[in-house]
Amino acid sequence: MDPPAPTPFVDDLRAALGDDAVDVTAATRERYGRNRLPLGDRLPLLVVYPDNTAAVQSTVRLANRHGVALYPVSTGENSGLGLRSPSHRSCAVVDLGARMNRILGVDEVLCTAELEPGVSYQQLYDELERRGHPLMLDTTSGPPDGGIVGNTLDKGAGYTPYFDHFGMSCGLEVVLGDGRVLRTADGALPGSRTWHLGKYGYGPFLDGLFVQSNFGIVTRLGVWLMPRPPVIRTFFFLYPDDDDLVEIMERVRPLKLSNAVPTLLKVTSDLYGLGTVTRYPTARSGGVTPLPDALRRELREEHGLGAWCVSGALYGATEESIAPALARVRAHFEASGRARYVSHEEALEHPAHRIHVDTFSGRPTRQELGLLEWRAGGGAAWFLPATPVVGAIAREHQRLSRRILAEHGFEYVVELVCGPRLARALHLILFDRRDPDEAARARDCYRALAAAYAAAGYPVSRAPLDFQAEAMTRLDTFPEVCASLKHALDPGGVLAPGRYGIE
Numbered sequence: 001m002d003p004p005a006p007t008p009f010v011d012d013l014r015a016a017l018g019d020d021a022v023d024v025t026a027a028t029r030e031r032y033g034r035n036r037l038p039l040g041d042r043l044p045l046l047v048v049y050p051d052n053t054a055a056v057q058s059t060v061r062l063a064n065r066h067g068v069a070l071y072p073v074s075t076g077e078n079s080g081l082g083l084r085s086p087s088h089r090s091c092a093v094v095d096l097g098a099r100m101n102r103i104l105g106v107d108e109v110l111c112t113a114e115l116e117p118g119v120s121y122q123q124l125y126d127e128l129e130r131r132g133h134p135l136m137l138d139t140t141s142g143p144p145d146g147g148i149v150g151n152t153l154d155k156g157a158g159y160t161p162y163f164d165h166f167g168m169s170c171g172l173e174v175v176l177g178d179g180r181v182l183r184t185a186d187g188a189l190p191g192s193r194t195w196h197l198g199k200y201g202y203g204p205f206l207d208g209l210f211v212q213s214n215f216g217i218v219t220r221l222g223v224w225l226m227p228r229p230p231v232i233r234t235f236f237f238l239y240p241d242d243d244d245l246v247e248i249m250e251r252v253r254p255l256k257l258s259n260a261v262p263t264l265l266k267v268t269s270d271l272y273g274l275g276t277v278t279r280y281p282t283a284r285s286g287g288v289t290p291l292p293d294a295l296r297r298e299l300r301e302e303h304g305l306g307a308w309c310v311s312g313a314l315y316g317a318t319e320e321s322i323a324p325a326l327a328r329v330r331a332h333f334e335a336s337g338r339a340r341y342v343s344h345e346e347a348l349e350h351p352a353h354r355i356h357v358d359t360f361s362g363r364p365t366r367q368e369l370g371l372l373e374w375r376a377g378g379g380a381a382w383f384l385p386a387t388p389v390v391g392a393i394a395r396e397h398q399r400l401s402r403r404i405l406a407e408h409g410f411e412y413v414v415e416l417v418c419g420p421r422l423a424r425a426l427h428l429i430l431f432d433r434r435d436p437d438e439a440a441r442a443r444d445c446y447r448a449l450a451a452a453y454a455a456a457g458y459p460v461s462r463a464p465l466d467f468q469a470e471a472m473t474r475l476d477t478f479p480e481v482c483a484s485l486k487h488a489l490d491p492g493g494v495l496a497p498g499r500y501g502i503e
């Protein structure tokens with residue numbers, strides 16, 4: 001049985017924020033409780049829609065008074081990680097995105113923007129377009145309706161030189177668990193004119209406390225933007241075999257260490273690419289999972305993909321100025337004779353490659369969401385371990401993942417997003433969520449992957465809601481310190497209890 005909406009809390013919220021700022025209807029609760037994860041939907045008690053920082057403060061103070069937990073979301077498009085579902089059923093979701101979705105300012109001289117939590121990637125892109133694209137944002141390859149604040153607070157990332165969304169954020173406004181408002185970094189000085197310019201401020205650097213935690217509700221964020229390069233040229237190399245991953249990683253590392261390529265380099269597996277343009281071929285496979293190698297090869301050929309596709313981009317003032325760097329990158333990847341080059345112009349015509357053209361150009365795209373349709377039933381969970389950019393280790397990780405996924409009846413749908421030293425190994429476990437047996441296998445598969453990688457010394461960087469607490473138990477003194485901080489900043493324990501395993 002779901003707990004009923006706590007009437008005195010709802011009455012006080014309505015009195016403070018207005019009738020239409022609170023929704024307790026079953027349809028809304030169902031919509032907010034829906035997610036794609038294996039452990040099922042999690043309906044919140046109710047949903048609150050504040051429209052400014054003071055309204056968030058009132059909500060937090062009332063939550064403390066009535067002992068009701070809150071779960072903040074911004075745009076709530078955290079697909080494969082939890083969407084808008086709260087950490088506990090006894091939470092009221094605070095949807096900041098519905099009404100606090102204003103771009104508060106764009107500074108074209110110092111290349112910053114100040115945003116409310118509901119500003120989506122598409123919205124900021126459209127605003128920059130309206131201004132004639134003087135600046136480029138870094139976007140995810142996920143939902144364009146997803147937002148910059150929520151993604152940053154979940155340590156999300158993109159692909160351009162500004163890929164590190166927390167790294168490129170500067171200055172937060174946060175409502176703490178006791179209702180106080182904290183402005184971080186240079187924003188701590190009343191009237192500061194450098195809030196979104198000076199990241200580290202005076203005294204301890206507190207911004208990091210508010211990512212992947214439950215210590216506050218962020219109501220405003222400064223982000224840095226990059227001047228849009230006049231010319232962007234992507235490049236692609238298709239490799240024929242799964243084991244080519246060893247060569248690929250050895251070639252990627254020096255390019256990134258020397259910064260010869262300014263973007264991250266994506267190393268995309270065949271099914272990750274195929275899933276963006278087609279569905280699981282039930283008729284041809286007879287429903288077998290994982291797909292036989294011969295069929296995978298056929299599908300790759302039909303869709304112009306490799307076992308692996310390496311992509312990146314070069315930026316410059318003119319096409320001529322980029323040409324020498326592109327020639328060097330081609331010589332580097334083509335040296336062994338295994339890679340087939342695909343040009344920027346060809347990629348524009350290919351929907352799977354076009355995703356990379358868009359993301360390396362700071363343009364939101366819906367095409368990658370096709371992955372969520374690869375299997376019927378819509379289940380999706382991201383497993384996100386770290387893989388060093390070393391061929392032999394990447395080969396071991398590929399073997400480990402393929403084995404565990406196959407044992408549980410799932411495909412290897414992986415993209416390695418490589419910096420100079422570390423790759424984010426994006427594994428997408430796709431399953432039929434309507435089938436309880438398959439959902440249970442997806443749960444077990446995630447747990448087996450997480451346990452095996454942790455035992456080998458490779459942690460995850462982010463976890464779906466269903467598995468956040470479990471990931472925290474693997475860490476040493478870290479959870480205890482987080483619990484002390486929680487007690488100091490949210491003494492009533494009203495903010496997202498259990499998020500990232502912090503109670």
Ligand SMILES: Cc1cc2nc3c(=O)[nH]c(=O)nc-3n(C[C@H](O)[C@H](O)[C@H](O)COP(=O)(O)OP(=O)(O)OC[C@H]3O[C@@H](n4cnc5c(N)ncnc54)[C@H](O)[C@@H]3O)c2cc1C
Pocket residue numbers: 072073074075076077078079080081082083084096117139140141142143145146147148149150151153154155156157158216217218219368369370371372496499
């Ligand atoms: C095909 C596909 C591709 C994807 N590609 C990427 C990618 O390239 N990079 C990437 O990072 N992700 C990716 N994702 C994952 C996800 O969809 C995006 O990261 C999405 O932008 C995050 O959701 P959101 O911005 O709507 O955040 P929200 O759902 O609003 O927020 C995320 C979490 O942060 C917390 N939070 C949110 N707002 C606040 C606040 N104001 N104060 C305190 N806590 C808050 C909440 O716990 C919330 O659950 C992808 C997903 C799919 C399906």
